[in-house]
Amino acid sequence: MEVSRRLEPGQVREVLDLVDTVAASDGVIPLSEHVILHLRHGGDEEVRHVLARSGDHRLVGYAHLDVTDLVEGPSAELAVRPEDRRAGVGRALVDELLLLGRDSDPGGSMRLWAHGEGTGAQALATSMGFERTRVLWQMRRSLLASLPPAELPPTIAVRTFLPGIDDEAWLSLNAAAFTALPDQGNWTAEDLEQRKAESWFDPTGFLLAETPDGELAGFHWTKVHGAHHHHPPGDDDHVHPHGHAHVPIGEVYVIGVSPGHRGTGLGRALLLAGLHQLRSRGLTQGMLYVDADNAAAIRLYEELGFTRWDTDVLFRR
Template sequence: MCVEFIRSGPDPADAAFTAELLGIAAEAEAADGYRPFNEQSLFDVSARRRTPLLLSDLGSYVGAVVTGRGELDLVVRPGARRLGHGAAALAALLPGVPGELTVWSHGDHPGAQALAARFGFIADRTLLQLRMPLPTGTGDVVDPADLDDSRAAATNIGHFRPGADDAEWVALNALVFANHPEQGALTLADLEARQSEPWFDAGDFLLARDRASGSMLGYNWLKIEPGEAVGEIYVIGVQPAAAGRGLGRRLMLAGLERLHSRGCTVAALYVEADSTAAVHLYRSLGFTDHTVDVQYRRDPR
């Protein structure tokens, strides 16, 4: 099989190239039930931090690739699968990508497992997507008794103020996710880019502050795509020094109430499978497994 990689034209905003790339991703999502490229990958492409490629076979586009920064994402168009395009693409790409390399398998598809084993990748991280139904109408999302906590009097939950809260939030997020390779690396520019997205609403970005000092103690950033019934707990975090006070649970409850008030019927979130305390909290609130993503790392041997 002879495959070739097509790069974007000189203009990084090449409309035809971008439309083809997103079209292949949309076809894969419709067939598989999950997105082949995560949000950060697409942000990196827009910021020109990573390189998008189209996979072509005899003039027909059969897949798409995003590479760079020690990561590789590959998707084969549903109608072109089981013909060897994925293996041919990896065989051509991998020799030119030395050093450490990671690959996400969204949904951990059996085909991805087979390719990982064939090319010397081992499972390194497991990311769970959990979901829970929200009541329709005016019913309560949570038991009001859960909100009766004397410790809550020391904190106030309000909304994010674009511009005023940016730097403090980026610093707190870096502290909370100091050991997380993606979330902990978010910059002011990344935050500004997300504020430009059509789904951003400052009212969906909940912040917990110490009533006495006004310092930021935690946050629950929600993401609701226009017209979607599924609302996402986009990222939630609590300052390490404030852990153990029930603030994470209180932020979760406030977030679920907000999603409900905005008309969402399902709440979703992503969590590392080995984050035992967080997984326990989410399951205690009613979240159950929806999908599993696995990150594979190239075996140095």
């Protein structure tokens, strides 16, 4: 096992190639977006990278350990090359992660993400004594089916995001909208810049709800997977869970409403505005992620035609 705080460019290319290989085989991207972004944009000093190699020095597995969350504890994700599974690689990676996690948080617990229902990561986590603590549903709906109109509250107007102009105001709105979800609410200017630099970023799909005095009341940021543009190594547009790389799909990437405008119907209106915008671009499928225990959100999504498609699980031990 190779353990390091920062990967060399050649190692990054190896890891991203591994991610693409696993995604092509499983139909599920094995690492979350923020991990892939950190890999492509230089990483983070508070991260541990674990590389597993074969006797001929091929990269057969990779694990990422984030030790920055002092409250919830270290969080890990991993990927194992399909042809090298059932040989103990995944178990060895998790054992190494547990050792590294204890070094950073003696006596603490470790969290482990398993992406995609039916993948080996969930079975591995269960077999090693991890317990489910959070479940994310991926939900989808056809954009060819009828969509209700987006009925905005009185005085609210929708416009598109202006890069370099709306950044600071949007970060403030995002923080206020997601106080209960720090993974999203704690985004920094650097987090925003990384996503603006991605090939999929399109400000015309980033909708802002604005009051007459210019206050941002909410937003719906959409993302298109599989569009025909340049794909850097490891770009998550390569493969779609249970889908086909040549069929674009629109995602409800992030949607939020300021505390002062909740209960006005703005969230539903923004959701529909984004779906209409995705459909106007010729997309035929829409997707989103939601916590499985968020009954109110799931009820809204089901009312609008979304159904459960796949599952990501966060384990803890």
